[in-house]
Amino acid sequence: RQRRPRPDVATKEGGDGGGSTKAARYARVAATIDPWKIVTQPVFFYLKKRCTGLGLPASVCSGEFYNPQVALALGTVGLALLVTWLLKVCDSQGRRRDRASSPPTPPRLTIADVTTLLLVAALLLPKGGGGGAGGNKSGGHVYVAEKRAFVVDRSYVAEASGKGRESVRLVSYNILGDGPNLALSEKHGYCPRELRLWGDEGAAGGKGRCSRLVEEVAGYRPDLLCVQELSIRMMADLAPRLASKAIGLQQVVHVGNASTTNPAHEHTKNFPRGPIHKDFIGTAVFVNPDKVELVASKGLLMHEVLDRLEKTGAKPFSGNLRKRLKSLTDGMVLALVKPKGGDKLVLVVCCHLFWNPNWPHAKVAQSYLATVEARHFLEQRGLDPDAVGVVIAGDFNSMRHVQPSFFPAEQKALYAQKGGGLAAGYTMSGVYELYSKGRLVAEHPEHPDSFGRSIESVEAEARGDKAEKKRAKAGDLSTNGLELRDAHAKLYPGVPAPRITTKTDDFHGNIDYVWTTPQLRVTKLLALPRGTDVPEGGAFPPIPSADWPSDHLATGVEFVV
16 A cells, blocks of 8 residues: 655655655755845844944844844845846856957946845835744734843943953843732733643643743843742742753842741741732842852841831831831842952842832832842941942832822822922932932922822912921932942933833833942843834733743843942
8 A cells, every 4th residue: 555655754756755865854954944044144244243333233233133024134135136246247248248349347236226126125024923933913023032132232332341350140030920819810811821820731832931931041141130029839940940050040038028938937927918828929039159159148028128217216108108118018139249250249139119000109118218228238247338339120110200190189180280280390200210310309299208299288388287397208218329220221322221021911111120330330231022112012912922921021231340
C-alpha cells in the first residue's frame, strides 16, 4: 500500500515519504532565512554606529530591538535599488556593444529613481498588525513579545559613559498579585482566564504567569530586582526560579501589604486587618550576589515610619488622614548594596503606595514617609545621606498630572473657581511634584493641608476664623534632602517618556517610576514596547495578555556610581 507523504516533510519525487533528503534539509534551512533581515542588517549596523551623530532613537538603531516594519521598508528599498542598478548596468553594456566607438557611460541612479522606489516601499509597508502567534491588531501597530532591550540614555552618554566603572542594572516590576481579588478577578475579565493562572497547570501553552515572568525577567538580566504585589505563596514559587544559575537573583527581604516571611514577626499578631495570610501581597527586593554585595536591609510597613515619628513628638499628619495611614498595609523594602569592584554604596528603596485614586493626599504622605525612612536608615548606620546614591523604585499609583476628577465635590468647586482657585498653576500630581522638585507646598491641591477643602473653609480662614486657625497643618513637605530625578523624564531625543506603564480595559497611565539621586549616573534605560508612547495609550492593548503576564510593564535603569 502506498503511503501518503507527510505534508511537513519534503520528499523525493515519486518516493514514499520516508527519511530525510537533501531537498528536505535545504527546504528547512530556507524556511529559517529572513531575506529582509539579511538585506537590512548592514543598514542597521551602520545606523547603530552613527546613531548619536544622526540623532536617531537608539531603540531603532540597535540590533537588539528589531522592527519588522522598518526592515520590510529598508529591505524593499535596498533590493529595489540593487535590481535597478543591475538593470542599468546591463543596459549600459548593451549600448556599448551597439556603439563601440562612443565612450562608456557609467550607470547612475537618478533622484527620480530613488524617489519612485521610496514611494513603492511606502506602499508595501504594512499598515496594520501582523499575524502570527501572539500578534494583535490595534491602531496600526504590530504587537509581539519582542525583546525589550536596555538602550542608551543619550543625555548621559557624553557626560558619563561608565568606562572603568562597573554598571548596575535595576528592574522594578509590579507582577500582579494572584488570587480571586487580583489576577483572577472580573476586573481582568478581558483576558482569558488560562492566561491569568499563576501556575502551569491549566495555563495556556502549559506556562502560567510565574513561568512567563521568570522568562521575561531573565531576558532583562537585572542585578537588582524590585517586585511589588508578591504574596508569600507566590514568593515560594518565584524565589527558587529566580535563584537558578541562569538568573542568579537571591531574595533580600519580603514585607509589606501584610506579608513577611517571618511568622513570628509582630505584624502576624498585630496586623490591622487580621492575621497574616499567605495570599496577602507584599513587596520584595532580589540581588545578584555576583554583581552587588548586600550590606544591610530592612522591611517595614509605611505606617511604622509614622509610628516612629510620633514617638519622637512629631505629628506630621492628623485627623482622617492619620487614621487612614495607620490602617493601610502598604510596605517598603530598603537594601544597602555595594557594587562588586567598587567602594561606594547604593541604597535601593522598593515601595508600593496606596492604590485608591480618591486619596492622593495619602500617597503624598506615604511618599514623604519613604524619604524620611531612607534618610533615617542611612543615618542609623553612620552614613552621610548626601554621599550615598539612592534609588526609589516601585508602583506609586500616581500619574504625573493632577486628577481633579477624583477631588471631593466641595474641592472641585474650589478648583474651578477663578481659573483653578488653590490649584492654579499646579499641574503636576502631589507625588510627582514632591519628588521631582524636592518640595510640595501646602497650597498644592493634593497636599494633605489642602485636599478636600471647600470655598467656605478658605473664606473662613481668610476672615481669621478661630476654628480654621486651630486646624492641624503639616506645612510644606520635602524629600528630606534627597535630590530625586525621574530616570525616564528626559529620554534621548526622539523618544518620549512613557505615557503608560499599566493598562486595563478601564484605565491606563504611567504610575511606575524609578527615581535616582545625582550620585548615580544613569547610562541606560529599559526600552519601551511599541505603542506605549502613543497619546492616550490607544495603540497598546490591555494587559495581562498572551504577550505580557502582568497588568504593569517593568521599568528599568542601568547606572554607575
